[in-house]
Amino acid sequence: QVMFALLVIVSAVIVLDLVFNSGLAAGEALREGGFMAGSAVTSAGFQNTDLSLWGFAPLLLLGVFLFIGGPQGSTAAGLKLDRFIIAFESFIWWMKKTIGSSKAVVSMKHEGKALKEEETASLFAESLVIILSFVLLLVILLFILLHDSYFASDIPATIFDLMNCVANTGASAGMIGSGMPEYAKILVIFVMWIARLEIIPVVILVGGIFRKIIRK
Known part of the structure; x- marks a missing residue:
């Protein structure tokens, strides 16, 4: 339900922007905006x-939407919507606990189930670590590549394409492709591999390898 609601909202906002700011006809804007929003969140990789x-605004909104990704357990890429829902629910729980009476017992409910404080803290920490890890990976990638004149020539498209790379969704505004510098291709492949494994397993793998090397 949340995913469908977000899809409708994002599609509507993009369509309105394309109509009023880009001057597209309503039918054309609906065809482009609705299709791309659906394609992005399902990681289908299709473009019409x-x-x-x-413009930068609808491109950024679409980028954020696909960066969030589909539901947990689906074949969609991205960070997964469930993590953001848990982070939001945990934040609301924390606010209620902070603002409310110190004697009040405030429990967080997730999927209709009341959670203990330890469970809430654990879920929140796990979701937040993954989200921040992906954001940090994106920021580092942007910092490196925006020093290159190729990527700096179209910053909105570069941001969108790199969000796609980190989220492994497949859409593109044209910056990621055969025409980009060779070092960038290697870097992007490496980043997509890390992101697809959700970063933490890669950190554990690399850490284990380094520990073995140090011991030798």
Whole structure:
């Protein structure tokens, strides 16, 4: 339900922006905006328009939407919507606990089930670590590649494409492709591999390898 609601809202906002800011006809805007929102969140990789022609606002909104990703357990890429729901529910729980009476017992409910404080803290920490890890990976990638004139020539498209790389969704505004520098191809492949494994397993793997090397 949350995923469907977000899809409708994001599609509507993008369509309205394309109509009023980009001057597209309503039918064309609906075809482009609705299709791309659905394609992005399902990681289908299909495109029916040149995204480089979109304004920065709808491109960024679409990028954030696909960065969030689909539900847990689905074949969609991204960080997974469930993590953001847990983070939001945990934040609301924390606010109620902080603002409310010190004697009040405040429990967080997730999927209709009341959780203990330890469970809430654990879920929140896990979700937050994953989300921040992905954001940090994106920021590092942007910091490196925006020093290159190729990527700096179209910053909105670069941001969108790198969000796609980190989220492993497949959409593109044209910056990630065969024409980019060779070092960037290697870097992007490496980042997509890390992100697809959700970062933490890679950290554990690399840490284990380093420990073995040090012991030798």
